[in-house]
Amino acid sequence: xxxxxxxxxxxxxxxxxxxxxxxxxxxxxxxxxxxxxxxxxxxxxxxxxxxxxxxxxxxxxxxxxxxxxxxxxxxxxxxxxxxxxxxxxxxxxxxxxxxxx
Amino acid sequence: xxxxxxxxxxxxxxxxxxxxxxxxxxxxxxxxxxxxxxxxxxxxxxxxxxxxxxxxxxxxxxxxxxxxxxxxxxxxxxxxxxxxxxxxxxxxxxxxxxxxxxxxxxxxxxxxxxxxxxxxxxxxxxxxxxxxxxxxxxxxxxxxxxxxxxxxxxxxxxxxxxxxxxxxxxxxxxxxxxxxxxxxxxxxxxxxxxxxxxxxxxxxxxxxxxxxxxxxxxxxxxxxxxxxxxxxxxxxxxxxxxxxxxxxxxxxxxxxxxxxxxxxxxxxxxxxxxxxxxxxxxxxxxxxxxxxxxxxxxxxxxxxxxxxxxxxxxxxxxxxxxxxxxxxxxxxxxxxxxxxxxxxxxxxxxxxxxxxxxxxxxxxxxxxxxxxxxxxxxxxxxxxxxxxxxxxxxxxxxxxxxxxxxxxxxxxxxxxxxxxxxxxxxxxxxxxxxxxxxxxxxxxxxxxxxxxxxxxxxxxxxxxxxxxxxxxxxxxxxxxxxxxxxxxxxxxxxxxxxxxxxxxxxxxxxxxxxxxxxxxxxxxxxxxxxxxxxxxxxxxxxxxxxxxxxxxxx
Numbered sequence: 318x319x320x321x322x323x324x325x326x327x328x329x330x331x332x333x334x335x336x337x338x339x340x341x342x343x344x345x346x347x348x349x350x351x352x353x354x355x356x357x358x359x360x361x362x363x364x365x366x367x368x369x370x371x372x373x374x375x376x377x378x379x380x381x382x383x384x385x386x387x388x389x390x391x392x393x394x395x396x397x398x399x400x401x402x403x404x405x406x407x408x409x410x411x412x413x414x415x416x417x418x
Numbered sequence: 419x420x421x422x423x424x425x426x427x428x429x430x431x432x433x434x435x436x437x438x439x440x441x442x443x444x445x446x447x448x449x450x451x452x453x454x455x456x457x458x459x460x461x462x463x464x465x466x467x468x469x470x471x472x473x474x475x476x477x478x479x480x481x482x483x484x485x486x487x488x489x490x491x492x493x494x495x496x497x498x499x500x501x502x503x504x505x506x507x508x509x510x511x512x513x514x515x516x517x518x519x520x521x522x523x524x525x526x527x528x529x530x531x532x533x534x535x536x537x538x539x540x541x542x543x544x545x546x547x548x549x550x551x552x553x554x555x556x557x558x559x560x561x562x563x564x565x566x567x568x569x570x571x572x573x574x575x576x577x578x579x580x581x582x583x584x585x586x587x588x589x590x591x592x593x594x595x596x597x598x599x600x601x602x603x604x605x606x607x608x609x610x611x612x613x614x615x616x617x618x619x620x621x622x623x624x625x626x627x628x629x630x631x632x633x634x635x636x637x638x639x640x641x642x643x644x645x646x647x648x649x650x651x652x653x654x655x656x657x658x659x660x661x662x663x664x665x666x667x668x669x670x671x672x673x674x675x676x677x678x679x680x681x682x683x684x685x686x687x688x689x690x691x692x693x694x695x696x697x698x699x700x701x702x703x704x705x706x707x708x709x710x711x712x713x714x715x716x717x718x719x720x721x722x723x724x725x726x727x728x729x730x731x732x733x734x735x736x737x738x739x740x741x742x743x744x745x746x747x748x749x750x751x752x753x754x755x756x757x758x759x760x761x762x763x764x765x766x767x768x769x770x771x772x773x774x775x776x777x778x779x780x781x782x783x784x785x786x787x788x789x790x791x792x793x794x795x796x797x798x799x800x801x802x803x804x805x806x807x808x809x810x811x812x813x814x815x816x817x818x819x820x821x822x823x824x825x826x827x828x829x830x831x832x833x834x835x836x837x838x839x840x841x842x843x844x845x846x847x848x849x850x851x852x853x854x855x856x857x858x859x860x861x862x863x864x865x866x867x868x869x870x871x872x873x874x875x876x877x878x879x880x881x882x883x884x885x886x887x888x889x890x891x892x893x894x895x896x897x898x899x900x901x902x903x904x905x906x907x908x909x910x911x912x913x914x915x916x917x918x919x920x921x922x923x924x925x926x927x928x929x930x931x932x933x934x935x936x937x938x939x940x941x942x943x944x945x946x947x948x949x950x951x952x953x954x955x956x957x958x959x960x961x962x963x964x965x966x967x968x969x970x971x972x
Binding site: 338341342343344347366367368370371374375377391 | 432
């Protein structure tokens with residue numbers, strides 16, 4: 318595996334750890350599945366707007382701790398993009414990967 | 419009792435609501451939040467719900483206008499600040515009359531407050547100083563309001579910048595991070611459990627590597643690691659000090675250990691570094707039997723339910739065994755590192771109390787005296803003789819401001835001998851028993867071994883000329899089985915006669931734990947209707963036991 322795929326795998330682990338923490342702190346109907354296709358935004362998602370914002374803030378904090386880098390995942394314009402980074406875990410993962418230097 | 423929890427705030431508490439809901443707490447029926455910026459509106463529009471707990475968490479700058487001006491370094495008038503805080507406090511006093519309890523976290527200096535730095539606590543208008551003064555005003559205002567509990571929020575570390583979350587604040591008006599909401603939810607849940615009478619009363623500990631370092635069976639009392647000049651020994655000593663402070667607070671201590679009793683007890687008798695002594699433990703099961711059986715026996719010996727028991731053992735296998743075998747017993751996860759023992763013990767919230775009375779302070783002594791009573795019972799064998807030998811005196815009194823706190827505690831902590839298990843706040847008790855048709859009788863007990871204190875309550879109501887209803891019948895478990903129950907029936911009969919009524923009626927309401935009341939009622943001459951209604955045919959049936967002397971408080 319090259320560095321890029323190692324990093325991708327590591328970030329996915331971080332996202333899953335955030336999902337674990339999210340599931341600990343939320344009632345049954347708001348819990349998330351640990352899967353690449355888990356929807357984060359929209360009608361199919363278990364996250365409402367507060368849940369999504371809270372989740373994304375945790376993503377930013379976790380990336381900062383693990384990569385010593387400030388990245389901006391929350392961007393109101395991205396909410397409007399079809400097939401944007403908040404679509405599911407996989408699109409978020411790709412978006413983060415692009416942001417990491 | 420299932421309660422409705424209202425989270426009332428001037429900021430968004432939906433994240434906290436979710437954390438609480440995720441814990442699925444049986445005592446909580448529903449969790450509701452106020453809308454952002456609607457603190458006063460939510461308080462004003464609150465409709466009476468005596469099954470509700472209101473958790474009121476505010477940022478002072480959002481509604482104490484003068485404090486907001488102080489934050490902007492504007493000149494302020496302290497009299498005006500005091501007036502605004504008092505107005506807010508008065509609002510909460512009014513709210514307290516419409517709900518069961520209010521939990522009110524004290525204000526903290528938050529990281530985003532610009533301060534005067536090193537002199538902030540000294541100068542007249544320092545932020546930290548102002549907050550301390552405002553909290554003191556709240557504390558004084560609620561001193562005599564029985565159902566408002568001030569929460570020490572300093573343990574949440576709100577002043578730590580890491581726990582603020584500006585991004586969520588700007589996006590969703592929720593100022594704190596998830597870790598704060600986790601801590602706050604733990605405080606709320608433990609407070610509700612405490613208020614609901616679910617505090618733990620008995621702590622059972624293991625010995626080797628729990629109370630001291632090493633195995634006493636191999637090292638002898640001289641070789642165990644306790645105190646001295648090494649860090650592990652000091653840690654065990656600190657743990658013992660923490661246990662002693664729990665004992666002084668009225669939490670009962672007991673031992674369940676796999677050891678030879680004679681060898682193990684030498685540590686208490688002969689090792690001068692030991693802080694804890696044999697007399698600090700109300701029960702000891704030091705043998706090679708199964709620990710679960712030992713715990714059951716200890717609980718039985720001191721007449722306490724297993725759900726009031728906490729068990730601490732360094733051995734994860736033993737902990738797991740008790741967790742599986744006795745799920746009612748609370749077994750906290752324990753650290754491998756003895757230097758964490760004292761901190762871990764002191765952080766447990768399960769021993770929290772709603773009040774602290776003289777009876778709490780004397781509880782350990784009373785249980786030891788009870789053991790003496792029981793051992794004398796074994797010697798005398800005949801129960802009637804034993805009861806006579808006890809020289810029991812029952813002192814009859816009424817509800818006063820001085821005993822209200824103890825009476826409230828009996829209402830909210832007694833599970834086994836409790837006719838209806840209705841949980842009432844001090845104000846509710848006062849209100850109900852101030853009505854002319856209702857009467858509360860208190861029972862203080864003393865015998866040759868010592869004072870048991872105020873241990874019983876009879877609550878009567880008179881719905882008609884001929885009948886007295888027994889609405890409350892409560893007896894602390896430490897006073898059960900010594901003729902007090904029969905004395906209570908006699909007193910009820912006497913009140914019927916004194917009131918020129920004809921009969922009394924007892925409505926028993928079953929709970930998960932109050933079978934002892936039913937068992938007692940069924941053993942008497944009362945007429946029984948479906949194990950729920952009991953009434954007297956002839957009030958002369960209920961005689962005062964010969965073994966009990968009754969005196970009336972003047």
